[in-house]
Amino acid sequence: MKVEEILENARKAFKLTTKHFNNKITFERALFLGWYCNLKQPCKFCYMATQKDKIRDPRKARRRLESILAEAILMKRIGWKLEFISGGYGYTAKEINDIAEMVAYVQKCKQYLNVGVVDLDNINLNVIEGVVGAVETVSKDRDWICPGKPLDKIKDNLLKAKELGLKTGITIILGLGEKEEDIEKLLNLIEELDLDRITFYSLNPQKGTIFENKPSVTTIEYMNWVSSVRLNFPKIKIITGVWVDKIPMISPLIMSGSNVITKFPLFSIFGTKEAHWIEKEILSTGRELLGTFTDIDILAGKKVLEKTPYVEEEINISSENIKRVEELRENINERIESYVSKVLKRVV
Numbered sequence: 001m002k003v004e005e006i007l008e009n010a011r012k013a014f015k016l017t018t019k020h021f022n023n024k025i026t027f028e029r030a031l032f033l034g035w036y037c038n039l040k041q042p043c044k045f046c047y048m049a050t051q052k053d054k055i056r057d058p059r060k061a062r063r064r065l066e067s068i069l070a071e072a073i074l075m076k077r078i079g080w081k082l083e084f085i086s087g088g089y090g091y092t093a094k095e096i097n098d099i100a101e102m103v104a105y106v107q108k109c110k111q112y113l114n115v116g117v118v119d120l121d122n123i124n125l126n127v128i129e130g131v132v133g134a135v136e137t138v139s140k141d142r143d144w145i146c147p148g149k150p151l152d153k154i155k156d157n158l159l160k161a162k163e164l165g166l167k168t169g170i171t172i173i174l175g176l177g178e179k180e181e182d183i184e185k186l187l188n189l190i191e192e193l194d195l196d197r198i199t200f201y202s203l204n205p206q207k208g209t210i211f212e213n214k215p216s217v218t219t220i221e222y223m224n225w226v227s228s229v230r231l232n233f234p235k236i237k238i239i240t241g242v243w244v245d246k247i248p249m250i251s252p253l254i255m256s257g258s259n260v261i262t263k264f265p266l267f268s269i270f271g272t273k274e275a276h277w278i279e280k281e282i283l284s285t286g287r288e289l290l291g292t293f294t295d296i297d298i299l300a301g302k303k304v305l306e307k308t309p310y311v312e313e314e315i316n317i318s319s320e321n322i323k324r325v326e327e328l329r330e331n332i333n334e335r336i337e338s339y340v341s342k343v344l345k346r347v348v
């Protein structure tokens with residue numbers, strides 16, 4: 001497609017997004033459970049896969065529960081929805097269920113899962129809003145890039161989730177060798193699965209992977225993917241991820257139909273000049289930003305966020321998990337203080 005067409009599509013996509021989603025942009029962030037994935041054939045772009053041999057005891061590569069719950073509480077405080085609860089493969093259905101219940105309980109809000117093929121028969125669906133499938137790429141090399149995550153199984157899982165009344169989404173990483181003609185394949189997949197949302201990321205090439213010295217996606221290419229999805233699916237939620245080295249991509253992605261910005265290392269840049277720049281990028285499009293990346297008083301709990309994307313819901317979880325959270329309260333509060341003080345040391 002010629003660049004003029006891409007810009008024209010972005011113009012139309014921006015207008016269409018305003019029509020269906022008003023003028024709001026939000027931040028989201030994945031809640032990670034750990035640094036280990038037990039896929040025998042890991043994905044070829046993945047940082048966790050490069051670390052696998054260095055981890056002797058996988059259980060120690062998991063985050064502590066109080067740290068996960070502290071982060072969930074802080075995310076709500078600053079108005080960032082959890083994009084999904086995520087981890088590598090290797091968690092049992094009970095472990096996923098317990099964590100999802102406890103996160104939903106502390107946030108008073110249902111959650112999305114992105115934890116591989118989900119055993120939906122053994123999860124408390126009352127705390128789940130949706131399931132995300134890590135499709136990653138629609139390039140012809142997908143089976144080679146993600147040998148351990150067959151697309152058919154992901155699709156079956158998403159269709160089952162839909163049947164059970166859950167929302168569904170997929171993740172797509174741009175920069176894995178996809179071609180412009182693959183956009184059509186993505187559009188077909190969205191239609192086939194009747195997806196409610198899609199998350200795009202730009203590849204952050206990792207040292208030790210085959211993509212280490214490869215260029216990632218360009219701004220114009222990224223705009224083309226996002227605006228094509230928006231024009232074909234006006235009501236789908238589009239989440240776009242960029243790393244800190246690609247901040248100037250944010251406003252073009254919003255102009256192309258993105259609703260949500262994700263993928264930032266939250267605590268290491270909260271309140272810094274990069275965080276101010278990110279907010280400015282968003283506001284420069286004329287959109288309204290819910291949530292904050294810069295207000296230290298809100299992060300520290302001294303002030304309450306005025307406009308939040310969170311809508312509190314009734315969350316019912318097992319009494320056993322309520323007890324676990326309440327017994328951990330002190331540790332959770334200590335973790336919250338520790339996250340906040342690290343940010344304060346950096347910016348005040």
Ligand code: SF4
Nearest residue numbers: 037042043046048088
């Ligand atoms: S499933 Fe996720 S964590 Fe596991 S190798 Fe693939 S990208 Fe990495």
